[in-house]
Amino acid sequence: MFENLPTTYDEIKDWRWDDFKPYADKLLAIDITDDNIDAWLTGYRQIFELIGELWQRSAVATTQDTTDEDANERYLRYNDEVLPQVMTVENQLNQKLVKSGIVLDGMEVPLQKIKADIELFREENLPLISRENNLGTEYDRLIGAQTVEWDGEEVTLAQLRPVFLEADRDRREKAFRLTFERRLQDRDALNDMWKRFLDIRKDIAKNAGMNDYREYMWKRLKRFDYTPDDALAFFDAIEEAVVPAAERIYEKRRQALGLDTLRPWDTNVDVKGRDPLRPFDDVQALQDKSVDIFNSVDPELGEYVRIMRDESYLDLDNRKGKAPGGYCTYFPLSNRPFIFMNSVGTHDDIQTMLHEAGHAFHAFSASTELPYAQQMDAPMEFAEVASMAMELLAAPYLSEDNGGFYTPADAARARIEHLAELPYLWAWVATVARFQHWVYTNIEDAYDPEKCDDEWESLFDRYMKGIDYSGLEQYKRFRWRAQLHIYQVPFYYIEYGLAQLGAVQVWANSLNNHTQTLQDYRKALKLGGAVSLPDLFETAGAKFALDTPTLQSTVDLIETTIDELEAVE
Numbered sequence: 001m002f003e004n005l006p007t008t009y010d011e012i013k014d015w016r017w018d019d020f021k022p023y024a025d026k027l028l029a030i031d032i033t034d035d036n037i038d039a040w041l042t043g044y045r046q047i048f049e050l051i052g053e054l055w056q057r058s059a060v061a062t063t064q065d066t067t068d069e070d071a072n073e074r075y076l077r078y079n080d081e082v083l084p085q086v087m088t089v090e091n092q093l094n095q096k097l098v099k100s101g102i103v104l105d106g107m108e109v110p111l112q113k114i115k116a117d118i119e120l121f122r123e124e125n126l127p128l129i130s131r132e133n134n135l136g137t138e139y140d141r142l143i144g145a146q147t148v149e150w151d152g153e154e155v156t157l158a159q160l161r162p163v164f165l166e167a168d169r170d171r172r173e174k175a176f177r178l179t180f181e182r183r184l185q186d187r188d189a190l191n192d193m194w195k196r197f198l199d200i201r202k203d204i205a206k207n208a209g210m211n212d213y214r215e216y217m218w219k220r221l222k223r224f225d226y227t228p229d230d231a232l233a234f235f236d237a238i239e240e241a242v243v244p245a246a247e248r249i250y251e252k253r254r255q256a257l258g259l260d261t262l263r264p265w266d267t268n269v270d271v272k273g274r275d276p277l278r279p280f281d282d283v284q285a286l287q288d289k290s291v292d293i294f295n296s297v298d299p300e301l302g303e304y305v306r307i308m309r310d311e312s313y314l315d316l317d318n319r320k321g322k323a324p325g326g327y328c329t330y331f332p333l334s335n336r337p338f339i340f341m342n343s344v345g346t347h348d349d350i351q352t353m354l355h356e357a358g359h360a361f362h363a364f365s366a367s368t369e370l371p372y373a374q375q376m377d378a379p380m381e382f383a384e385v386a387s388m389a390m391e392l393l394a395a396p397y398l399s400e401d402n403g404g405f406y407t408p409a410d411a412a413r414a415r416i417e418h419l420a421e422l423p424y425l426w427a428w429v430a431t432v433a434r435f436q437h438w439v440y441t442n443i444e445d446a447y448d449p450e451k452c453d454d455e456w457e458s459l460f461d462r463y464m465k466g467i468d469y470s471g472l473e474q475y476k477r478f479r480w481r482a483q484l485h486i487y488q489v490p491f492y493y494i495e496y497g498l499a500q501l502g503a504v505q506v507w508a509n510s511l512n513n514h515t516q517t518l519q520d521y522r523k524a525l526k527l528g529g530a531v532s533l534p535d536l537f538e539t540a541g542a543k544f545a546l547d548t549p550t551l552q553s554t555v556d557l558i559e560t561t562i563d564e565l566e567a568v569e
Ligand SMILES: [Zn+2]
Pocket: 355, 359, 384, 387
């Protein structure tokens, strides 16, 4: 549709909305017909590739150097001047597309998502959603300000986490109690904030004509392929299939540590008292060995990582001024994913690299294969299958004899640590997600913090078995307030549980037929968000089944693999 458009980021670096506007206006002015819809959608993609490139590049720059004033200014300018216009135009263009009534092949599911947004849209909810965002920032500030004194220094609660890996049990207990005593000081402020969140969410659901906020969020999160009842059945299945396995893994840990009972500060320390793994010294080794590992998994995937390394789309080292955390994003005009992390030479860094690389493969595959912008974004339930499955698929290549970092014994140790966390994650997903079902279908009761604590405690006791909380009940009852999703991103959590179910099934297939599994995995990634969730799972070779038998078989595989690896460790 548009000719002679810029092809590099440098050409659009200083673009303002006025530079984009003529193209958007042209798309808005066209009457969509059967004859021109392909060209119209192609033009849409061309423009949104430019916008996406500008947005992602300016956002990434602020994380690569938080002290870069120029980068910060660019990003703020994009947010203030460009983003509101982009959102308005995007909405107008999508309305136009829906009104045309034309549904091209592969656009059925994307159009269903667009329609859901249009149906939920209420002018009067905009100020409420912005108030909700501000309240989210207030929550961040409150949690971020929680510090304690440790070894004579003031540290954040996050900085205290490495203490739980230390062999000294008294220090771990002290750090645990200190963490919760500090959290409890904010009890009143968090309770007050909670009620304000509930007020806003009650109004948002009512304005949108929904029976309750759960019904509203189900639609907003585009959960077309499973109902709230399906989710509850999934949590029941977790109780049946996963909780006993998590208990067995904790029991093994208790015995290995030689303790009477396992306390909450005993869950992370190495059971054999070994120092943490130190797989690499410099970031070059992390990059190069990642290329080797992915080459072993699948040559095409190895080639993707090689391109990212050679063209500098990997920013992996920890340096002063860099923002914390790790992520993978995608520059649509350059057609390159970008991985950001803060590696310091621990095994966690490798795990992050394997995970984010899965997201990078997804971006490469979908953008190359699909014609239209509306088809690209995979649903979160499947986006995390791409990344979580890659952690498992690449794990056998962690040892030196397969191009990786470790002796066979250390590789086994790293894999055991990873696998042992999976049942725990499912149990935690059920606790956090099920609590929110209760909150938003009993919202008047949920205004009472004591009743929330009661409900939370009963769920915690049901799902988080195997850890002795006696004498720590008030910490346990308080714990939901420290789970940011419950405050900031309501209902967003089951995704991790569903994705993990898909990921373990993909890994199980690879044990029988590696080549076929990788083919299926790559085929599913190429579908982006163009088909339904069950279709994505099926293409990847997994069942989208939220039931006990499916969970049971994956949990059995996890436990038998841990047993096998323990013989090597
Ligand atoms: Zn992820």
